[in-house]
Amino acid sequence: MAVTRTFSIIKPDATRRNLTGGVTKMLEDAGLRVVASKRIQMTREQAEGFYAVHSERPFFNDLVTFMISGPVVVQVLEGEDAVLTNRTVMGATNPDNADEGTIRKTYAESIEANSVHGSDSDENAAIEIEYFFKPEEIVG
Ligand code: ATP
Numbered sequence: 001m002a003v004t005r006t007f008s009i010i011k012p013d014a015t016r017r018n019l020t021g022g023v024t025k026m027l028e029d030a031g032l033r034v035v036a037s038k039r040i041q042m043t044r045e046q047a048e049g050f051y052a053v054h055s056e057r058p059f060f061n062d063l064v065t066f067m068i069s070g071p072v073v074v075q076v077l078e079g080e081d082a083v084l085t086n087r088t089v090m091g092a093t094n095p096d097n098a099d100e101g102t103i104r105k106t107y108a109e110s111i112e113a114n115s116v117h118g119s120d121s122d123e124n125a126a127i128e129i130e131y132f133f134k135p136e137e138i139v140g
Pocket residue numbers: 054059063092093111112113114116117118119120
């Protein structure tokens with residue numbers, strides 16, 4: 001295994017409930033280091049671009065509306081096998097299917113309002129990090 005980076009979003013359902021710290025603690029306890037972090041209000045265009053891969057899915061418009069319904073915290077996480085480590089601590093997309101001790105089991109409200117996003121491959125992590133961060137904003 002190697003130290004790699006992944007991209008994370010603390011979604012509006014979590015920031016609304018003051019869970020930025022709670023989610024971040026679970027990420028850190030899983031062995032991930034926050035090497036960049038900022039709280040932003042996404043524009044509709046930004047959210048549509050970010051989720052473009054899902055643009056044909058029936059839940060796309062609702063998902064974009066949810067993601068701009070309040071602030072999010074975008075983060076770059078670093079650690080051993082960061083994409084997989086993060087996906088494991090996040091838990092399944094639908095919190096009903098998520099394992100005990102995962103972020104989504106602990107905090108998610110629904111399959112849509114599921115508290116966190118995490119990149120699903122090293123390739124997408126690099127694309128997503130570049131979408132939100134300048135190189136000088138990432139300090140490892
Ligand atoms: P993410 O990409 O946010 O990390 P994921 O990889 O677990 O989540 P995806 O299949 O990429 O899941 O879906 C992206 C997001 O779209 C989900 O996190 C969720 O917020 C929303 N979503 C996925 N499936 C549904 C659905 N059936 N109904 C409503 N929203 C959904």
